[in-house]
Amino acid sequence: MASGHALSVHRKTGGRVVIVGRNGRARWSDLWNGLPWIVQPDESRSGAAAIQNGPQCRPYIAYPFNREIGCRYTGWRAQDHVGEIRFTPEETGFAARATADIEEGFILIEPGVPEQSNPNKQWGRAKWQALADILRDRGYVVVQVGAPGTDVMTGVKLIQTPSFRHGAAVLARAGHAILPEGGLHHAAGALRRSAIVLFGGAVDVAATGYPWHTNVVDDGAHSPCGAWSPCDHCAEIWAKLTPEHVASFLPSPN
Template structure:
């Protein structure tokens, strides 16, 4: 949303027109980005205000038990500006061209959870095909056979992601990070939110339902949607991207630049 603002003599202020509102994560993501105005600059005259911050999001509106998605919102790949130290850290630890796989989601994101055994099957097949497969290690169980890599911050994780050949995992922070650093991905959406809303056309986005429910509580619809996505589908998409292939023409799997789809559902 802020890309290119500085070149136009402007900066983007994420807030309510009185305060610039940053979360803890914002301080990491916006570090070094001259397009984004920091807290404390709310009175400057070069600001373009965008009401997008924790509790107020352009992609949807909170409702009891979940979210009502905005069918007109489209994700644009972001930017992150690394320090020389972060780039050196990544170069020393991340094998160039490796596959980053993330089988875990936050505890509150139960509807984004794909079966662990399917992640393991995808990792097994990638390893058997000769690929280096890595997983960021932060206290969660690591898939058998993959290389664990510890990372002190989310920024260093993204610096390492920039060296990866592919990301495989759920819709969330790492898939947005992959888009920001130009790494292609196979993103497992399930049925919680639609790829039209937070997907990227450079990724293969697997959506296992006809609607995006937005439910935050454990949801049978989302469980069925995740179960509908087979390990073979994920592995095949990964293999195609790793050999220089592009997104196929399966419309269910792709984010679109052509406007909202009728299958996006806002109700729970």
């Protein structure tokens, strides 16, 4: 999202952009490698526009924010600030080799939500496994990406990736992806890949969703609740969401 935010400013100003954190110091992520509108770490930021986007200074969150009070949203929309990921030849080559023996149209799924993330994003490992079983039974090849030691689901092919960028390069070759709201879903947004994204009831799809994805979100009176501590409302939403319903958004494999 930060690269897209910077790109929006670049298009308005014609100049390059430096991304700063909460403390005003320049930030850098290897996801921005190869993006010419973002000032590189070894370059002068003189004359560059500065945007604040990073931990504790996300433009879509109204601050103050913490886990106790939960999240309120500003109206800033990721879909208005879509960035890019420009892969290196090594990264695209890795993805091509890793998927060479996999049928075209494979589905990439991501069952994991980082421990430090919102607990109300958790659908549950058993439901992810049930979804993978349904997809396999329907003839799909199901793939996970992750570092060595990733907890791989039964019957799913794990592609061990040395970095998030390598995982995104594999995602770029997938027929479809099924993901929780989070990092890989934003990569799918930047890559314009087909994705089913599970939002649940805490996160505002208007803030972090993309209209070219199938966004599975509760639209009840209490959503998005913005809760960052365990929430009965969110637990009820996840309990009602079945693997069969998620799988129904996919076309039948050829």
